[in-house]
């Protein structure tokens with residue numbers, strides 16, 4: 001790697017990692033020599049920049065964009081420029097695309113360019129006094145450019161302004177301040193870039209009162225009822241996730257309409273991209289019912305007036321909600337909207353806030369709508385109904401429960417793992433979240449299913465983190481085998497408390513949330529599924545504590561199903577046969593096969609293989625049950641909308657229902 005590229009990567013990662021400088025992976029950086037410009041590809045976060053995420057472009061071709069003739073229609077024009085930019089790429093680009101801001105980097109002659117949107121700087125740039133303040137704070141060293149529509153128009157505007165600056169000062173500006181947008185710093189060394197940013201930040205910080213401590217505030221218990229309702233009111237063809245945020249900065253702006261007005265419109269283009277142009281404010285917040293009522297009156301008006309449903313909802317005393325198609329997108333929307341709050345806070349110290357005008361936001365709206373349409377066109381067919389649904393899996397930290405959780409995560413569901421084993425749970429969740437292919441997110445909640453308070457907390461966490469609950473999988477269970485002589489009452493009670501009472505706790509608290517959802521969206525189906533056992537359908541020798549608790553589970557399943565059918569909550573049990581391939585049976589030291597061999601339980605068996613054969617012979621399908629067999633049954637019960645209260649055997653024909 002050449003030295004300058006290494007320096008570019010270092011500096012990009014440094015600024016990219018700080019929230020003071022970069023929100024939602026925004027900003028851009030580049031290096032150029034005489035012939036080539038290397039720039040961060042679109043969509044790659046600055047904080048993770050690598051040599052591979054840079055695009056190399058031919059500078060001479062890039063300059064050609066200046067004199068090319070483009071369509072009068074803005075959307076068509078931006079498309080043509082994008083294609084021209086693509087033609088400037090040197091060598092194979094793979095999936096990498098240069099961003100629309102790329103040509104701006106060519107305009108400035110300095111070798112290194114770092115473009116950022118820091119809230120502190122934008123506080124000045126989004127104020128009524130932006131131009132005067134920049135001139136007062138930075139004098140002739142800075143070029144101020146009034147707001148211009150992003151893309152080609154901004155490129156031409158910047159070209160003219162830089163040319164004028166060159167005529168006046170015989171040099172290129174090292175700082176370019178774009179009104180309602182951000183800053184470009186250019187220099188021939190990264191050290192100088194650093195010192196420019198250091199200076200800009202400290203000069204502005206001296207002028208304003210930087211927000212140093214934003215205190216996190218607790219979530220209101222009302223959210224437990226409010227979120228599932230809001231989620232349903234905003235779910236159209238695709239399930240939504242809601243993320244909430246509450247802190248001391250937010251609390252300043254939600255107290256009344258007047259304060260909310262200060263954060264009611266976009267200040268920079270990025271906010272439109274992530275949060276859209278309009279946000280909903282709910283002032284009624286004394287009870288959950290009043291919040292929901294107020295929302296129900298306001299939503300149709302909002303949709304009628306603006307043509308879409310809100311992504312950002314500000315609720316007095318509760319905080320900000322972001323409603324999105326994925327956990328990550330909701331989190332990004334919160335970051336970007338909170339950035340708007342900060343910019344607004346700073347701008348009000350600079351002579352007042354200057355929002356983008358309707359014409360300015362319209363341009364970005366149209367552009368975004370076009371991009372969205374195109375993106376949807378590309379991703380057709382990949383949509384699955386379960387994507388972005390919210391599932392809780394008890395006993396999901398390891399073994400079979402983890403297998404189910406992993407399968408759900410791979411299908412794009414958000415998964416909440418409830419388990420007693422905190423260490424395994426946290427490890428597993430971080431493993432799930434690292435898998436780049438999955439859209440959903442996973443969280444862990446330490447849970448003892450035999451304790452009702454603990455299960456209540458588990459469900460509350462699922463609602464708090466994702467906004468609702470679609471699938472409750474009661475999987476946690478224990479097995480204490482032994483004869484009547486061997487098992488003492490304590491063991492028996494423990495088995496019952498986890499396997500039987502635990503299922504009751506899951507159904508009790510999960511159904512509360514599911515009922516709220518059904519009330520707001522009566523055609524929405526949800527599921528409670530108990531992972532039962534073939535021992536719940538047929539007695540099991542010297543295993544009555546387990547078997548009895550599982551038989552009980554079938555009784556609960558049927559009874560819950562009758563009670564909850566009205567709310568479109570389906571309740572079913574899945575009854576797998578023995579997992580011969582799992583550690584319970586196959587562990588070479590402690591597995592049941594070894595134990596049965598040692599104790600001579602299988603007459604004539606001389607090896608583990610003999611014991612295994614003996615058991616497999618009892619299954620008509622001649623093998624043990626596997627995870628994928630159970631996942632198929634699970635997907636069936638979720639998909640089926642005309643069946644509830646069933647116990648579905650997955651036993652290879654070993655147990656048949658009569």
Ligand SMILES: [Zn+2]
Pocket residue numbers: 027101115117181182
């Ligand atoms: Zn920008």
